[in-house]
Amino acid sequence: MKAASFEHHEPTTVEEAVSLLESLDEPTILAGGQSLVPMLRFRLARPDTVIDINGIDSLEYLHEEDGYLRIGALARHADVEDTDVIADRYGSFADAAPLIADPQIRNQGTVVGSMAQADPKGDWGSVLIAHDGEVTARGPDGERTIPVDELFLLPYDTSLMDDELLTEARVPAPVEGEGSAYHKLKRKTGDYAMAGVAARLVLDDDGRIEDAGIGMTAVDITNARAADAEAHLEGERPSADLFEEAGELAAEASNPESDEHGDAGYKERMVDVLTQRALGDAAERAGAVKRRVPQ
Known part of the structure; x- marks a missing residue:
């Protein structure tokens, strides 16, 4: 089965993506697509509009900065698996990454997309909870930070507003001991x-x-x-x-x-x-x- 037809947008900046979220009627975000694409294929999801954020290069990062491990919205599971600072300093992240699905999914799926999906069987939500993590959302009114304990409401339901884009997940950098x-x-x-x-x-x-x-x-x-x-x-x-x-x-x-x-x-x-x-x-x-x- 093929996906039903939909309108496809490819913003290249966060600002453009947020503007689309604000102006379009119930758009769906596509990042890694490892949950969305199968749903589209089997017509379990039939959005009229898809906003593909893969062209937003500024969201492709995974690094330590200002006392946090910062994970951009386009960082893939495989990036976590292959990054030296993860192996050296973040044991839970290093443990979780290779346990997610299979290599094909890890190469495309994103950490932040998994958080937005809010599947209770997803691994990253638990890792961020253990690390007192938080996520950053960008909307028409600016940016806000959401503690991970306040993000998940129900299965596949979060505290994000309809016109907000998750741009980053982060946890405090580890301390001595x-x-x-x-x-x-x-x-x-x-x-x-x-x-x-x-x-x-x-x-x-x-x-x-x-x-x-x-x-x-x-x-x-x-x-x-x-x-x-x-x-x-x-x-x-x-x-x-x-x-x-x-x-x-x-x-x-x-x-x-x-x-x-x-x-x-x-x-x-x-x-x-x-x-x-x-x-x-x-x-x-x-x-x-x-x-x-x-x-």
């Missing part, structure tokens, strides 16, 4: 997560956990934060027992649904296990002594 990790369970290569957990820990000079972040994938109606587990970790020394307790709290905070891949109880158990594994890796990367975690 910080480590992060991402663990994901899926049936086979190319599948979305059955469950996933991103974890970030910051250790103080005494080896205690000064700050913690935990984001969960595919176990609620949106990517979700395990706030009680985070609070339980802070002020404590990393240990297998502590991480086991945090895993239990994360599982309690999850709200998975039973489906053909497993029942809700199984997925809750996987949240527990994945949380312990992610915390163990994050602690090791932060400089803590390696601890036993579930295998």
Whole structure:
């Protein structure tokens, strides 16, 4: 099946794209297109107008600047996978990137597009939650910053206005004593997560956990934060027992649904296990002594 006909626009600046969003009737944004194009092909989506932002060269970046890792709207999953600063400093990003779909999708799909898609099975939302990330949106009234916890409302629904364009995702650059990790369970290569957990820990000079972040994938109606587990970790020394307790709290905070891949109880158990594994890796990367975690 072929896509239904639509009007196609190719802006070359953010300002031009925002002007189109403001003036056109319910346009659809095309960046990586790895979700949109199959929907167009099978006519699950039939937009009258598509705004293709791939010609906006100013959105093609992935770098550290002003104390943040900044990810432009046209940075691809493969860019995250292949960038040295990611491998050196951002463990959760380095873990997540090669687990996304397959190489063809990673070469075209974008991190920010995934955030805009707001699929609760998407990996980047959980990673940004663990890192206290935020996104930047540009609209007719200017630019605004949205904390990632305020971005996701419902599956495939965000707090973006209809005339706003997501231009960037960013997380604070890691500090001394910080480590992060991402663990994901899926049936086979190319599948979305059955469950996933991103974890970030910051250790103080005494080896205690000064700050913690935990984001969960595919176990609620949106990517979700395990706030009680985070609070339980802070002020404590990393240990297998502590991480086991945090895993239990994360599982309690999850709200998975039973489906053909497993029942809700199984997925809750996987949240527990994945949380312990992610915390163990994050602690090791932060400089803590390696601890036993579930295998």
